[in-house]
Amino acid sequence: MALSHATKDDIPKDAVIINEEEALAYQWNVISNWENRWDVWSLRYGPGILGAMSAATGIYVNNHYRRKVKLGSYGKASTYLPIVVIPAMFSVLTHKFFVQRFVILDQHAECPLCLQLRASVFQGGAGVIYPTILAPFAAFMFATRHYTYRLPSVIKEPLAVFKLWQNMTKPILPVLGAALAGQSMIAMYITYKEQMQNFCLQIKMKRLEQMAEEKQEEERALQAAKNF
Template identity: 45%
Template sequence: MALLKGKFSEIPSDAVILSEDDAVRYQTKVLKDWKKKSDVWAFNHGSTILASVSAISGIYINNYYRLKFRLAHYGQIATYLPVCIIPAAMSFVLHSTFVLPSVVLQKDCAVCIEMRASAIQAGMGSVFPAVLAPIAASSLALRYNTYQVPYLVKEPMKVFQLWKKQTKPISNILFAIFVGQALLGSLVTYLEAKSIERVNDKLTLLGYELERQDELM
């Protein structure tokens, strides 16, 4: 049975009316159980792809600042966890929570949903790591005395100048990562919507064929 949205006056008498939560669960189950996996790969793997790309960006940014602050093997977990793992997990959760349900229910405009997905992915895949990585790296550098880092409370301007100095060499790369993450978030959301549309079209066509068979019988 295809999931369709409509007014109460337009709903057939034999239709099953679902709440929004039930509709999301139903459509998700249909897509997960769909036999032709090529039809639904974007829906089934979109969130995982976004999380993976966020993790890759986080690893790159984290490694850059660790190298700049000469951390070597010091505090690897202390930087990789907040800069790589957490943004990846948040990218997965936020996309699954605030984007996919809207794609399933089609209750918002397509552009609005894609913009939301872009903002989430750009934030988790570039902004979040770019902010946390220098903070984590400089804190560890101060703790292990691997790089001369001024105290933020006493010399905030020197801290800013240090951040500017260390970040300037990859500023263009960071901007490219930001744009790339935003575009990827939009693209994945578009493909997820196409997966749902493709499955609904096939289910609707199947429903019409079954109705015709019943009429002929």
């Protein structure tokens, strides 16, 4: 069964009417069980790819600041969870709920570029900006707690802390800029592929439905001929 939007006047008599959540669950079931995975790779693996990119950036940024303040193994799990795991999960969830949902339900079809830009903003924020802001705070906090690096007082010398952060961040700015641009563009591309593959999937489902109906009509005609 292919999904389609229609007004009350345009709904066929034999149509099955379902709400958005049921339609989403049905379409996900179709995507998950589609025989040729290449036809739906962006829909199936897109959020995971974006989450992996966020995790990779988080690992890079976290390790950079940890090395700068000589943390070693101190607070490793405590910094990896908010800087690596949470951004990855946030990337996956935001893409699924705020991008893929609209793609699959064919909402905002009048502005596909808006959806691509939305995906880009979410990915840039979750995958690069969030871990970049949080990583130095976490590193400084654990460095102060475990006395691995002499840091100026945030209360008494905020400008000195800012300059220290600036000096530590400056070497990786080109990498962060490339990561931000790259992840944003990849998010847009994946969203574009999701839109195209969802559209193609709907066409294929309608063709299969039409073929099934034609086959049923042929069987009815043959049965009627036999009975005659």
